[in-house]
Structures are given as structure tokens and as C-alpha cells.
Amino acid sequence: MAEYLIKNGFVFDPVQGIKGDKTDVAIKDGKFVETTAVKNPKVIDATGKTVMAGGVDIHAHVAGAKVNVGRSFRPEDKLFGFKAGRGIERMQGGFSVPTTIKTGYDYARMGYTTVMEAAMPPLYARHTHEEMRDTPILDQGAYPVFGNNWFVLEYLKNHEIENTAAYIAWLLRATKGYAVKVVNPGGTEAWAWGLNCENVHDPVPYFDITPAQIIKGLIEANEYLGLPHSMHMHANNLGNPGNYTTTLDSFKLSEGIKPNNKFGREQVMHHTHVQFHSYGGDSWANVESKAKEIMDYVNSHDNMTIDMGQVTLDETTTMTADGPFEHHLTELNHLKWANVDVELETGSGVVPYVYSPDIKVCAIQWAIGLELALLATDSMRVFLTTDHPNAGPFIRYPRVMKWLMSQESRDQQFDAFKHKDKVIDATNLAGIDRELDLYEIAQMTRAGPAKSLGLAHMYGSLAPGLEADVAVYDFNPNEPYAPDTIETAFSNARHLFKTGVQIINDREIVSNGNKRTLWVNTKVNENAQVMRDVKEKFLRYYTVTLNNYEVSGHYLPNPYVIEVDATQ
Amino acid sequence: MTKTVTDVICPFCGTLCDDLEVVVSDDGKQLLEVYNACAIGAEKFLHSQAEDRITRPRMRQEDGSWKEITYDEAIEYTAKMLVDSKKPLMYGWSSTNCEAQATGSELGELVGAVMDNTATVCHGTSLIAVQDIGIPSCTLGEVKNRADRVLFWGCNPAHAHPRHMSRYSIFPRGFFTGKGHTGRKVVVIDPRPTDTARVADVHLQVEQGRDYELLSAFRIAFRGEKLPDVVAGIPKEQIYEAAETLKSGRFVIIFFGMGVTQSLGKNHNIDIAIAVTRDLNEYTKAAIMPMRGHYNVTGSGQVWGWQFGFPFAVDLSRGFARYNPGETTANDLLRRDEVDSVFVLGSDPGAHFPFSSVKKMYDLPSVAIDPHETPTTEVCKVHVPVAFVGVEIGGCAYRMDNVPIETRKVVEAPEGMMTDEEFLDRVLARVKEIKGV
């Protein structure tokens, strides 16, 4: 494999504590190495440019059944987003729900190299893997959903942590999944009857259990197994005025639980798209930001991480396993609505949405997301996301960076709001003058998410021994800049390497890479009861046989298996 | 000695039953028995054993007779035909696996083809309706475990999807449906007294072509508003009663078929059926599902969805994907003389397209890839027989509820026969060679 030396760039690497120093980065055999270890490298001149590890996205909806519903039922999303094939690039289409091909290329253009699919219904796991297989360049993994799964509900009703853990291990293996995802625990099962669970103590119909029991039980089972990532949480009551209390109630369920893993992860709960969970008031008329209350909690509890779910003020396509929320949304905006309830496992919904700067609530949502990041005392625990495509398409990450790094750009946005004064009244953002620097951005987009995922041994830093994923941007941090320069530079990486393969050269995509699918194989003690339960449920209630459920190897042509031993 | 293969998937209809048992000879060459399948499903398996099966490609001669050719010659003809065409039509894709569909898409992209599947003459209208209004749906297990109200509308599963009713919709006992069919109320809307209508609690014998009016009347009835005395041939009392039956259910499922997707009204019929389902969600839980025909027509829509963003009628001729049903749909292209060659794989347009379209196919350079002799193979210039997907080669297929299942290989294909995917791979490689990419 070719050797490379990226010379003279301004390097930002939170893991090694490098804050924009001029440092050379060497690549050999797909890994970073000491500069002395390369003999005859190809030299990439990064003079006057920013160098960072490849970006790691902890939460995006980029592959699978609901994503494809979003694509197929929105031909209008392709009107302006198409691109003809050229060179090694295949044809691309779509804006808020791009095709798999475009997804791979667009992330690469932003310097991202690892992206996690945030919700995989187990029964649709094959579909998710087929799409990931057809997404070039990126290393990907997918989180199967557990929060409304009948096995989990029944085990946790009796607080059977060991059985829950054995089932999780089995399902991760069957679906080739990466982590334990929870979406509106109990509420999506209730939705199968047209109902919901709006707070952590609402009972789940028929199952005689509450969201609180599900959340706590799944955290405990996750730590029992010692999985690389923590339980990945989307709480009840998403998107409703006044919901910040539900969010805090959900956070608190992690108190007193210590992380147990060999991957360097320090949190027991990752709470996703917290912007959607930080609302005060009791109606859309008086909704207000509670980002401060939320961040006071997050800042003082180091056993959790969060991501933003930043609203980008675009037309987009919302999609989530939170079925009742999407129904609620379609009743609000009267746009088209797709819903799929999945036997024994989960549900989901898809609804287009327009975050207009002329609508007060959208502007308040925009402010809340930014407040979360700007009020954070530890950028290693608060990550940049848009919950793609829910709060906005992922291609807006560089724009979010701009807002985080420049008060001037935020002021410009405030001035563009139709209800500027009302928005300022309902939020705290106008009073925050903090501007993040590139070191903090690298924490929020690389080092932090990699660590939270238990993948700090592979990604998130340029330290020798790690995967050689690195982006070079046309941005000189030592020179004065206009806010828009940030967005332009970080949307168009000058160079990109993925595991040592040059993907982008001079802003041209030159390779489709050698993408891998990450999944977690957990060894557990034999558990006859769980295997008996699995057999019985498949026989009686599923519509596929047990032997046709497991995703076989050929769906993952280039797997990367993370082994976990939980047999002690 | 014989071997029994269990958990076999039936590659015939969109029900995609996955509990078949197939007995094969010890050497894996002969398929002897098929258990659990319905008559049409079993026939699909047994057909692969036909003595007179065509196992080598053949080309039609001037005088109408066939001449056997090699696979290499067939690949050469196909590759040349596609490269020489300005706008080839690549049609079918519904009776093959997703792996072949994905390779076919790449090929179509390279030669600037129009890709269309059988949805164009069955549920394409449903897909258009979904683009208008969305679709609240579910997996078939939700129907089995929860549904206590089942509406079949313009479809006749008793004949077209024979095991649908026993596996998912009427008879099975599920978690919340312990009484099986006695706990379910079945409504059929169909102008004909079908065998499905015979097992229903209520049969609304709607006047042919007036489904839209009847569905509209349901929406009015849900709201308790006034109806005329008779709508679409049905007395209003019956409509109020049927509407109440649906509203009072805990979980309503509506299945619909070609009786309404291709009758007068087309996508508008589906629009309003989905609106009825949305309305019901204000009172109870309701879902709606198209009865997809071919076992993997759903899959081809999925593959094109993630590769191009559209589920059918994808025009790649300008270098990026365009979609405009009525313009980029197979029959419209053929009848307007807009395509200059035809490639068919995994379906039989010769039997299902209007005669004027079939005539066009006959006049154009054309290839049909199909294990069977069909009306299509009879009008194409070259016929390439291939292994049966789901019998002689595995691969992914999507059930009518979009659940993907991996089909199984149970028996060896006759010696020297190619699979769809191998053939497409070879054509793709040859096209790349000719184009120098």
C-alpha cells in the first residue's frame, strides 16, 4: 500500500492534545505511523490548511426501510439534487434523502469517513445492510431498535437483566447490528393500538411495564454485556412543548450506573438529538428553550453523552421509529405520511417537513440546538448532528460549524427571522457570545463520537496505530476569515484518506474506497430459556421462520467484527 | 436416499411464503416433492424439472426458426445491442433477486437505459398515490397478531395469493388474535362474487369502476354525514354499517389489488383508499397494503429507490435519473417509438402488454432472459434461458410488506446454465470493454 506524508498542515487532534500546531501526518499500510516510519512517501502539501481525523457521525438515518420510503415517496426531493455520473462517480440524486451513492460521496466531501445508521428494525436488517453495502467509502454500522421489542418488554417486566442481555447478544448477531437503540420506549408499541407513552411512568398497554423500567433495564443489560457503545436513547415525548421534564426524568435513570467495558467508553447513556427534547412551555404558542436546564444536568453528569439534532432551516424529510410522533406531525402539517409497524419489534413514520425561518417555532428550535453545544463545558461529550434528515440534511454540518464558530453568523441568522424578537425572548442564544474553535469542533465531530461509540482505538484521532482516516481542508485558522469561508472549506475537503486509501485528491473523488460494515459479536453464556423463547415466538407470532431471520454473511461483503466476551 | 430442505422460500407471488419443504434427490440434481406450498407455488418448483426445458441460448432466424447459440454469443449480442442503442428499454426485474437487480441497474446506468418494472402495469398507480399522500402500513405479522378488521378491495387472494389468508390475514391466530378468523370481521369490496368474497362477512358488490365514489362515501360515513340513498350501487345503510364495522375495530387492515389500481380512476382510487386509512387512524389503528404480485417486484422498487431515488419508470438516458410516469413508463415509450431496443428480464410483457407494444418489441432488437418459454421469448430476437432464482440460486427478495427474505437454492441448475446475475455481470464487463471504461 502507498505511503503518504501530509506535510505542514495545522493539525487539530483532541486525543493527542494538538491544537492547530504545524505537524506532519504519516500513513503506512492503512494506519497512521510515526513520520520516521515512512520511507518513500507521496507528499501531500497541506501548508496553510487544516488537518483533522476523518469525521465520525454517531447518529444519522442513511440506510434502510424508512430511509428508502423517504426516497421513493418524495420524487420532489430529487428536483435539484441530481448529479450525473463522472469518472468513477456513479449518478447521484436527492437532497434531504440522497441515494446511497450520493450519501457516500457527500459525507466524503465533508471529510467524514464513519457514519452510524441510527435505527434498524431487526426484521428489516437485510435491507439496511443492502443499502450500506451500496454506500461507497464509509465505514458503517447500524443500531437495531430494542425499546419496544416484545422479548425485552417481557424480560424487563420482571427485571431479568441476564435474559435481556442474552437476547441482545443474539439479536446483534442475527442482524449484524452495532448497538442497543431505544426509540420512544413503550410508546411505539402503544402506537400499534394508536396510543402512546408520553412520560417515563406511562404504562405500556398490555405489557405491564413502564418506559422507566425499559430504559433502566436496557442500560443495565448493556453494561452487563460490556458493549462498545452505551445504550443509545431517544426518549419519550419527543418534540412536544414542555417535554424537557420527560428528558430530565429519562437522563436520571442512568444515575448510579457505572460504565463497564474494555473500549474506553465512559458513558452509560448516549441521548440523541437533544434539541427535540429541550422544550419548555405548554403549547406551540409559548414554547421556549430549556437548553440551559438540560445542559446543567449534562455538564454535571459525566456518565452520559449527547448529540445536538440541530435544525438547519431547510425543507427536509422527517423519519423515526417514533411512530406516534410522526402521526402527530402529519396532523400538524397535513403533508404526506408514511407509517410502518413492524411485528414484535417496532414501528416508524416518515413525514416531509419545512423548517422555515419565517415560523417562530422553527427559529426557536434552531436556537435551542446551538445553545446545547455552546453551553457545554465538555465538547468531548456533546456531538454535532442534525439527526439527518430529521432536523436537516447532513450536508449542512459545515453550516452548523459556522454558526457554532461565529457569533456574527448567528446574528445574521437572527436578523433573517421574521419573528426575531419573539425568538430572542423564548431562547438564550442571543445572550451567548461563545465561539467554538476548531479544536472543540474536532472534539464534537471526531474524537468525542469515536470515544462514545467505543471506537477510539480506530477512529477520531491521528495517533499512530489508528486507521488512517484523515481530511485536509482549505482553511487557515491563523488568518481572519468571513463566516461563510468555514462552510465552504468544510463542505469540500481538499484531500481525504480512508484507511490509507486516497479518496479525494484536489477536491476530486478518485476512489470508491473499501467500505466496511462494523458489527458487534458478543459471546454470552448459553441461555436455554432465551433460546426457547426465541423459538416459540418465531413459531407463533413472527411471519418469517427463525431459520430465515438471520442476516447472512454475503450482505456484508467487507465486515469488521468487534468481539465482546461477556461469559464471565 | 433423498434430502429434505426446510424453510424454503417460494419465489412465486408477493406472499413470499418461507416455510416450504422440498425433497431433493441425494445428488441435489432432482427436485422430487414440494410441501406446504399452494398449487401455483409448487408448480413453480416442479416446472424447473420439465424434461423439455430449454437450457441454451437461442437466436431467431430470418425464417422464424431458432438456432442454438452459446452464452458468449448471447452476451456479445446483448452488450452490442445495448451499447448501440440511444435509449434501450430494460424492462422486468420482478422475478429475479435483488443482487441481479443491482447489477442490472449498474448496467442500465452505463448504457443510459430506461429501467421499468412490472409495477408499470400493476401497482405503479399505487406508488404514484403514495407519492401524493403517503401510506400508513405495517408488516404482515402485525395483521396476524392484531387485525380484527380485514378489508379486501379489488383483489382476490383466494386465487392470486392462495396462502395469504391462512398465513397472515384471515385464519391465523396471533398474539392478540387468539380466536383466529372467528375474531375477525372480513369485508370484501369487489364487483365480482369471487372466492374471497365467499368467505367474507360482508361483500359490497360495487358497480364496476365506481370504487372512488364508494370510498368517498366511507369517508362521509365515518364523519356521520349524510349520504345519497345509493352510492356506486350500494344502499347507504350497508355503507354506514360497513363504515361502523371498520371504525369499531381495534386494528383495521385494507388490502388492495389490481381490480382498483388498473381500473377507472387508477392512482386516484388508491389516493382515496389511503385517505380512508388516514381517517380511520383518528378513531382507531389502521393500515393499508398493496397485494404485490411477482415475488420480488417490491425488491426492484427498493433497489432503484436506494440507487436512483425512484421506484419504477427510471429514465437514465440523460446521465442522471429522471422519473415521470406516463413519459418514462415502458408502454408509453414503446408506443411513441422512443426506445430503440428492448431487454427483458424477470417478467413477461409479451403476455401482459397491449398488443401494440408487443408488436413494437417484435420489430426492435430485443433479448429476453427467462428460464421459461413465454410469449415474450417468442417475440424477442434472442432468448437466454437462466437458472430459476429461488430454486436453483438464492438471493434477496422483498415480500409485499417490504420485508426482505433471502431465498434459497434447493437444487442444481442443469449443467452449464447461467444465473441472471452471472449473465448480467458478463454483459456489464463486456459493455465496459466496448466503451473503454
Ligand code: SF4
Ligand atoms: S401463496 Fe404465493 S408465495 Fe405462498 S406458496 Fe403460494 S405462490 Fe408461493
